[in-house]
Structure formats: C-alpha cells, structure tokens
Amino acid sequence: MQVPVEKSKATRKTSVFVVDDSLVYRNLLRNMFTQDEEIEFLGAAIDGKFALPKIAQLRPDFVILDVEMPQMNGIQTLEEIKAQFPETQVIMLSSRTQEGAKITMKALDMGAIDFVPKPDGTQEGALSETLDSLTSKIKSIRSQKSDSKPLPDKKPIAYLPFRNRQDKEFSLCAIGISTGGPIALRELFLRLPSDLNGSIVIAQHMPPLFTNYLAESLSQAANMRVKEAEDGEDLKKGVAYIAPGGKQLEIIPGPEGPRTRVFQGPEEELCKPSVNILFKSLADNFAKETVAIIMTGMGEDGYLGLKELKKKGSYLIAQNRESCTVFGMPNRPVQEGLIDEVLDVERIADKIAYILQKVDLHG
Template sequence: MELPLEKNKTIRKVSVFVVDDSLVYRNLLRNTFSQDGEIEFLGAAIDGKFALPKIAQLKPDFVILDVEMPQMNGIQTLEEIKSKFPETKVIMLSSLTQDGAKITLKALEMGAIDFVPKPNGGQELALSETLELLTSKIKALSQVKPSVQTSFQTKNPAVKTIQSLSEKNCTICAIGISTGGPIALRQLFSKLSPDLTGSIVIAQHMPPLFTNYLAESLSQAAHMPIKEAEDGEVLKKGVAYIAPGGKQLQIINGVSGPTTRVFNGPEEELCKPSVNILFRSLAENFPKETTAIIMTGMGEDGYLGMKELKKNGAYLIAQNRESCTVFGMPNRPVQEGLVDEVLDVERIAEKISSLLQRTQS
C-alpha cells in the first residue's frame, strides 16, 4: 500500500504478517501495527500450518514469527519461508527461557534477520517496550536487502589506513555488535587464525540467557574457546569472552593483568550490555594495547567509546556498509573519520589475526 505525500509523491508502507499461537499477542500486534502510519498489518495465523498459504497469497515484507507454537513451530515455519519466499524478512518472537534462547539462535543461523524477546509475565511496561522495539526494528530493517542477511561478500571494500600496523602491539581485540551479529560473528570466528596470542572481548546486544547459547553456537565455528564472561576473570590469550546479556562488562587493570568486571549497571543507549561501557573501560586502562571494532547494528552504541579510544591511541576498525545487516553503529565513527580502516567481515578476521599474532613477534 502507498501513502500520498506531496504532489505525485508516495511512500510505501511496510507490510507485516504475524504468526503466533497467543491470541493476546496477535491482538496486541494487530493494534500496534494498525495504528502505525508506516506499517500495514496484513493479518495473523496461529501457527505455520495456517500461515504459509496466507504468506504465499499476501507476500508480506515481514513475518513476525513466534518460536514456540503447536503443529508447526517457528523453526519449521522459518525453514519453509526461507525456502519458498526468500524475499520475506523474518523477525522471531522469543520467550526469555533457555529453550527459547537456544531455538532463537538457531533461527538466526537459518536466516531470520533479527529477534525480539517476549517479556515474562504480563508486565505492562516491558510489553510496551517490546512492541516499541519490534516496530523500530521493522522500520530499520525494511531497507535491508534479503541477500545481505546471510552473505557478507563485498566488492572492493573501502579501506583507509592511517596508522602503521607495524607499530601496534595489540593484546586485546574488542568488538561491539548488534543486529545481524550472530551471523557476522560466526563468519568472523570461522576465519580467525587458530593461534592468536591475544584476547577477544565482545559486547553483543542480547538479553539474559541468549549470550551463553551464542558462545556455544560460535564455538562450533571457531578455532578458539569462546565463553560468556564471568566477573573477575583474568583475560587469557587465545580466548574470546562475550558480555553476559542483561549485564555490563568492563575490562579493568587487575593484579594479574586485564580482568573482567561484570556488573548490573544501568543501560546506556538503551543497551545492556553496552558497547560504550566496554570500549571506555579499555580506553581508560589499555588503549595502546587495544584494537576496537564496531560492527553491524542499529543505533549509535559504541560511538562515544570509540571517541575515547581514538583519543587515547587505540587502533579502530569499522565493518563496511556493504557487509552490514544494518549500517547504524559503524556509520558515525566512519563518517567522522574515527576509524583507521573500513573492512568487510573476512578482512576484519584477517586483520585481527595479524594484530593479535604480532604480540609475540
């Protein structure tokens, strides 16, 4: 459907179909989308069995897909959608449970573009935040080409080298990432050298439970141990640490070297974990030993942290626009010239391998 603008100008609404066995959620989403001037609500179904014929008929831009449903669950439905309607983008609705987290991570590996967690219980504020988050994701992701979801290849990526790598002695690689992160990180870790002599720390925007399963999932593709960070760990060479969902992560100067601090701090940029908080801790404690990478994601989390890192002498890299699911978080650091290089995922992996192997040369 197209909306009239000025003379002879129109804007196309983003069409959405909902698949959820909960009548409450179907009605909530119907009301939310129907009242939004940029979204067209096409309909809803109780599970995949009833949804697939409707999706074939209506051809929605997005399907909002519940993870747990009778007869035909979210994973089965997603597999059919990606096979028969590859142009349709899928956002998963996931319960905040261990099973929900595990299945959601699998859905992202299968081609779902993103997910939104369902709040536990009927908390009105949490429910309102969920609906607002889902709406903002639909609008932000409506411009994404479906091929970008699973392919990070790019032609002639723009590269800007400012600092001589031979002068760097990196022992820590810090990564900030959000929407599109699980797929990008899986590709990244599959390409990293198996004999890194530095440590990797990651702030991926995710709720509790999800980051533990993300670490497990990435470990299957990696040549190094990957774990959810615990408070008070001394960073080990050749190990990657993921900030726990729903908590903040800092790297502080401990008695035995760089040490994790995991704590229940407030959100920053509506994020917990926050890339800014992780990056600022490294800017304060280990800037000369750090290379920081800002990758695919919505919003601007990480920008302020990168400014501090840049000022204190860290080496900065951004994922390029072509390989990002959403070129939000890298955009401002690139536009303002904060980063030393702009690379696709494969070349980021090569650069990490080069920088973190250089520590013993």
C-alpha cells in the first residue's frame, strides 16, 4: 500500500478569510484569491459576528478585515482574533478618510500586521492597484514568516567606536521603512529616551492622512515628540519627523542648520514618500552627520540612497531578517556589504540612543 506523501510547508497554499460588509469587495477579493495559485480562499463574512465562528473552524493564515462594519466592527473583531487566534495575521482594509486612518492606526497598535487603503470610488486602475498590493503583502509576509528563525538570546551590547570614525559625531538619524513599519516604529520609539541630542527623520510608505495619525500614535506612546514633517521646519533635537504620505521629504541646509523640504514630485517616483529621496538629500547635504537605518519593507526603496550615503561617509544600519515583517528593503544592502551593522529593533533603538545622546545638535 502506498503511503500518501504529505505536502511540504513550502508548497502549502496561504489560506485567507475576508470580513467586509461590502458585497462588491467580498466578490472582488473572492475572484482575486481564487485565481491565485498560491492562495486558498476560505470564505467571507459580512462582519465580525458572523466571521468569528468561521475563523475558529477554518483557522486561516490571514484575515482581511474591513474597518467599518455593522454589529461588530473591525476593531472589536480584531481584538477577538488576537485573543483567540494569535497565529492568524490580520491585514486591515481602511477607508481613505480621517476617521478611517485614525481607526487603522489603532488597529496596528492592537496587533494588525498591516493595512491596505480602499481606493476612492471604483476606478479600475485604483482597484487593481489595491488588490495587487494586498496580494503582494500576503505573499511577502507569509514567505518571511516561513523563512524566519527564532531570535537568539540577546547578549549585553558593548558599544565600540565606529569603524574608522572614533572622532566623529552624528546629529541625524534617518529611517526608511515600509511593510510592518508602524509595529516596528512603535517598538523602536517605546525604547528611545527623551533626551536625544539629535533629530530623527523617517520615510514610511503610507498614503495621505495615515502618516499624521501614525505620528500622533507614536508621540502618545513614546518618550519624545513625533510629528508629521511640514515644509520649511528647522530640525530640533529630541524630535522625530515623519514624511507626509503622498509627498516627498528632503533635508536641506537652512540658516539654523538642517531644514525640511516637503514637495510633490518627481512624478516618476512610485513611492511617496520615497526613502531614496530622503536618503539622497542627506547624502548631498549632511552625509557625515547621518546614521541611516533601513528597516522592514517590501521592494528595494532606499538601496540607491544608501549607496550614496555609503560613498560619502554615513554610518549604515539594517534591521535583521528575523525581526522584519518583510526582509525586502534591507536585503540587497546587506547582501552587497553596504551595511555597517545588522540589528534587531531593540538593539537599533539602543544604538540610536547611544549615538544621539553623545552629541550636541548641529554643533
């Protein structure tokens, strides 16, 4: 008698369950997932009340969860999923409204791994982009989870002078981050002290509205002020600035030192905000004062900027594979040897504190 061969984890499809009160979106997601050879569509429900029994029975890898629903909304449903089925990953479907953005940030604080904003209207191009983004996130997060190994026990850090930079002081920390970013940033800022003698600037891939609420959420949780960057601000020590969603952020020289430039272009740049644009502006103007950190995210945004920073003497850090939601953005810089240190989020926070507590801002 031939014994059935068990499918390997590598060939097992990623299972998905959808919770959304919109029949249009339930059908769109059903059609998309059932046509994907790597994804198993388990079903859909109109809201959390109907979804939870099915989730308990089916145990999906991912739940795609709408924010606004009757009877049992996305936040209430997320709370129950994280309490009862902690292994299930949740991606939120958010409306592009102030209330939608605010609720989504709360959902990320509660354990949702990421979100996808619903497009305005039902334009075919916008819908296609949203659906493609959702599918890419599911596959990238699942692949990362399958590849990751448990983090080793941490040993005490003995910080040494920077490689060939013993006499150098740093006053700027630049962070590039995407998928899984809000969770990683929250962990990072919870560990940072309030007395940093330097500024932090962040490019987090997010649409308009969402970055403002991300900044508010981080500022409420952290020991330091976190704000959405405005055009023409002089950077202040102990403050973190997040690039506005849908726009670009550069750091340029001003009369008092480093200053923000917030602008719309260039049109050909797909990421808004772009890590490359932020990093390249620092390479052009403040390379030797900058520590740049590339963290969790899909794609390669930040790679070109890191190459410029490396040429001009910046110190470069990457988040390690094991602690990333998706080890996409750090991967190529690490593989090509651009990075000076590869650390988990906790040690990145410790290193920022070590670096920026040692100096007085801008001389």
